[in-house]
Amino acid sequence: MDTQDDFILRVSKLSIQVSNQRILDNLSFQIKKGATLAIVGPNGAGKTTLFRALLNLIPYSGTIEWNGKVNIGYVPQILSVRDIPISVKEFLSFKNESESDINSVLASVGLDSEAVVGKSLGVLSGGQLRRVLIAWALVDKPNVLLFDEATSGVDLDSEEAIYGMLKRLTEREKITLLLISHDLHIVREYSDCVLALNRCMVFFGESKEVMNPENQKLIYGEPICKEYGEAYV
Amino acid sequence: MSEAVAYGLIVGATVGLAAGYLGSIMVLEKMALVGDALSHVALPGLALGVLYNFNPLVGGFLFLFVSAVLIWHLGRVTKLSFETLVGAAFTLALAVGILLFGDRLDALETALFGDIAQVGLISAVAAVLVSAVVILLTKMISKRIVLGLISEELAVSKGINVGRINLLYLLLVSLTVAIGIQITGTLLVGFLVVTPAAAARIVSSSLSRYFTLSAIFGAMSAISGILLSSYFNILPGPLVVVSGVAIFVIVIVIRWRLRARGLT
Numbered sequence: 001m002d003t004q005d006d007f008i009l010r011v012s013k014l015s016i017q018v019s020n021q022r023i024l025d026n027l028s029f030q031i032k033k034g035a036t037l038a039i040v041g042p043n044g045a046g047k048t049t050l051f052r053a054l055l056n057l058i059p060y061s062g063t064i065e066w067n068g069k070v071n072i073g074y075v076p077q078i079l080s081v082r083d084i085p086i087s088v089k090e091f092l093s094f095k096n097e098s099e100s101d102i103n104s105v106l107a108s109v110g111l112d113s114e115a116v117v118g119k120s121l122g123v124l125s126g127g128q129l130r131r132v133l134i135a136w137a138l139v140d141k142p143n144v145l146l147f148d149e150a151t152s153g154v155d156l157d158s159e160e161a162i163y164g165m166l167k168r169l170t171e172r173e174k175i176t177l178l179l180i181s182h183d184l185h186i187v188r189e190y191s192d193c194v195l196a197l198n199r200c201m202v203f204f205g206e207s208k209e210v211m212n213p214e215n216q217k218l219i220y221g222e223p224i225c226k227e228y229g230e231a232y233v
Numbered sequence: 234m235s236e237a238v239a240y241g242l243i244v245g246a247t248v249g250l251a252a253g254y255l256g257s258i259m260v261l262e263k264m265a266l267v268g269d270a271l272s273h274v275a276l277p278g279l280a281l282g283v284l285y286n287f288n289p290l291v292g293g294f295l296f297l298f299v300s301a302v303l304i305w306h307l308g309r310v311t312k313l314s315f316e317t318l319v320g321a322a323f324t325l326a327l328a329v330g331i332l333l334f335g336d337r338l339d340a341l342e343t344a345l346f347g348d349i350a351q352v353g354l355i356s357a358v359a360a361v362l363v364s365a366v367v368i369l370l371t372k373m374i375s376k377r378i379v380l381g382l383i384s385e386e387l388a389v390s391k392g393i394n395v396g397r398i399n400l401l402y403l404l405l406v407s408l409t410v411a412i413g414i415q416i417t418g419t420l421l422v423g424f425l426v427v428t429p430a431a432a433a434r435i436v437s438s439s440l441s442r443y444f445t446l447s448a449i450f451g452a453m454s455a456i457s458g459i460l461l462s463s464y465f466n467i468l469p470g471p472l473v474v475v476s477g478v479a480i481f482v483i484v485i486v487i488r489w490r491l492r493a494r495g496l497t
Contacts, residue, residue, distance in 0.1 A: 055390050076384045084261055084382060087439040091383075094376055095391075120438040121383075136387075 007067050008033040008144065008176045009054070014062035016049055023049045025200040026062075031193065033067070036170065036177040038191035038207070040184070042220045045197045047180045048077055051146050054178070070144050073137030077148040077180070081121040081129070088124075088132055089117045095139040105135045110165050127158030134166065145170065147179040159183070163190045184216060238463045240357040241349040241416060245455030245473070247364035248413040249425060253433075253451020254371050255409055256426030257444050258378055258402065260434060267316055269423030270323040272410045274300040276330025276419050279344040283337060289344065290356075293419075294411035300326065301403040309396070347418035347470045349459065360412050367405045368448075374398050379440065416455060417470035424474045425451055432481040435488050450480050 007030045014027040024046040031037045039047045053060045055074060092102045103113040109131040116128060124132065137145055147166070167190050170177045181187055187194055188211050196202035196210075196219050203210050203218065259268040278296030282289030304318045311318075334341040343351065381388040381395040388395050406426070413422040429450035430443075437443035458473025465472075 052386065055386070057386065057389050072390075074387065074390050076386045079384050081383055083263075084379060085434065085437040085439060085443045086379065086383075090440050094380055118439070123438075 006032050008035075008070065009178075010063075010065040010067070012063045012065070014050075014053065014060055014064065016046070016053055016058065016060045018049070018058070023199065024053075024060075024197075027197075027201055028062075029195055029201070029204050031176065031178075034170075034174050034176055035192045036167070036179065036190060037193050037195060038187040039178065039180045039195045039197060040182070040187055040219050041197035041202065046199050047197055048148055050197065051148055051178070051180070054146060066144075071140055071142045073140060073142030073145045073175075075130075075133045075137050075145070075147045079129075079133070084122065086121050087118055088121060091121055091132065092136060092139060095136065101139065105139050106132075108138065108169060109135045110161070111135070125158075127155070127162060130158075130162055131165075134162075138169075141173075142175060143173075144176045144178070147177060149180055149182070159186070166190075184211070184219070187211065234463065237350050237352055238459065240352045240354065241459045241463075241469065242456060243357040244352055244360040244412065245416050245459045245469075246452045247360050248409060248416065249429070249452035249455030250448045251364040251367040251371075251409045251451075252413055252422075252425035253429040253448040253454075254368055254444055255402075255406055256451065257430040257433060257447035258371070258375060259406070259426050260430040261379065261382055264315065266427075267319045268406065268426040270319045271297065271301060271406065272414075272423040272426075273323040273330075273419050274319075274326040275411060275414060276326055276344060277333055279414070279419070280330050280333035280340075283340045283344075284333065290411050290414065293344075293414055294407055296326070297407035297410055298404055301407055302400065305400060305403060343418070344414070345418045345420050346468050347414060347416050347421070349416060349462065349469050352415050356415060360415075363408055363412050367409050370401065370405055374401060375440075375444065378402060416459065417473050418468075421470040421474055424477060425454065428474075428477040428481050429454060432477075432484040435484050450477070450484075453477075453480060 010030040012028045014024060015022065016024040027050070039050065041047055049058070051074070052058045054064060055072060056064075088106070089099075089102060092105065096102065096105075102117065106113040106116065111128065111131050116124070116132070121129065121132065134147075137147075163186055166177065169175070179191070188207060191207045193205060194207050194210050195204045196215070198219075203215050256268060275293035275297045278292035278294070279289040280292075281296075282292035300322055304315065304322055307313065307318055308315050330344070331341065334344070377388065377393045377395075377398050380391065381393060381398065385395055409426070410422050413425055416422075417425065430447040432450050433443050433446035437446060454477030455473050457476040459469045461472040461476065462469035
């Protein structure tokens with residue numbers, strides 16, 4: 001049975017304005033500990049902005065309430081690694097210099113540590129790079145993971161494999177996962193609940209209930225900025 | 234070897250190390266030309282030192298640092314790129330510097346092209362100390378700067394104040410350029426922060442190797458340029474540049490040969 005205490009994140013009336021432009025408007029939702037929330041919506045819908053607010057990187061109005069002590073791991077959307085000669089080991093040692101910790105975190109994301117640890121980030125495949133970034137986010141043993149456009153630049157097979165690995169990992173370590181994805185198949189398959197955004201909330205609910213054909217049409221439609229009440233799953 | 238050349242070698246080696254190390258970050262930031270142009274901003278400060286009888290290098294450093302901070306602040310306020318602002322500032326600084334030097338053409342020539350004969354014990358000790366501080370501080374902030382380059386969000390989410398780190402970096406660039414001016418002059422000192430790093434970048438797949446090689450190439454360029462200048466009795470600045478470019482070309486050839494043999 002759901003209780004008011006089993007939530008890990010409660011967002012109320014969240015609004016964000018950047019350079020006089022409203023990016024998010026009156027957003028309220030709540031997610032349970034250990035759940036996987038998929039955030040969907042067209043480009044410019046405010047998905048990454050929501051993550052930035054959750055990470056406390058930008059000013060906002062409204063409230064963002066984390067239940068208890070949270071340690072947030074973050075996998076960003078954009079990385080500039082091609083021009084930087086940095087090895088996987090050097091990258092991960094920014095956070096943790098212990099070689100055994102680096103090896104075990106690489107193993108946990110399905111990478112052969114010996115094979116990749118000395119390689120430059122710039123020569124990794126899209127899938128390998130994503131796994132290294134997940135490893136980066138996991139080094140601090142987070143209990144919340146924010147995953148932005150997790151598989152852009154990754155082929156379909158690798159994408160499925162990455163989400164499968166992530167699902168097992170988050171279930172085993174009881175990590176709450178918030179992921180931004182454009183792939184509705186991934187959203188249906190790997191998330192417990194879905195938040196559809198288009199500057200305001202389009203819909204929110206358990207994946208199996210809200211991912212119906214009518215709602216899916218709404219995801220990439222025109223912004224519908226009407227008032228929504230609080231939505232809880 | 235004369236005393237001035239010996240002191241020049243100490244200054245060249247230490248400044249070359251520091252400039253090569255700092256420059257490696259500048260090349261990663263795609264600000265190589267900014268580093269070059271920024272060095273010219275020292276000219277009015279050098280002129281004030283000559284006019285009012287204080288150490289011109291102190292004037293040069295103050296001008297560099299104040300200009301760098303102003304440009305950094307203007308960039309944040311106006312959203313103009315660092316490149317644009319430095320481009321405007323360096324031509325203005327050159328013009329003001331030349332006007333301030335007036336008819337003191339010898340002093341202007343020294344400022345533009347350096348003069349190893351004026352390097353003494355105090356300059357050498359100052360160069361060693363400043364370079365040591367610059368290398369230590371760069372080592373402390375380099376990882377944070379690189380993380381900011383990879384993803385500013387990752388850096389900020391890890392509690393890194395990217396703006397403050399960049400400001401400290403500009404201070405270090407100003408210090409190194411001010412010290413290096415003695416050897417190469419304001420026109421050529423920018424070379425030391427660009428070419429060694431470019432050569433190191435070609436043969437590096439890790440940061441540690443890149444930083445180390447860049448510093449070594451910087452020191453090698455300065456030492457060989459000063460030795461050549463002492464041998465041929467001409468200004469060291471251009472020969473430091475020629476030596477550095479020679480290293481750059483040798484690195485490209487080695488890399489090309491290794492690739493042809495399938496070794497990289």
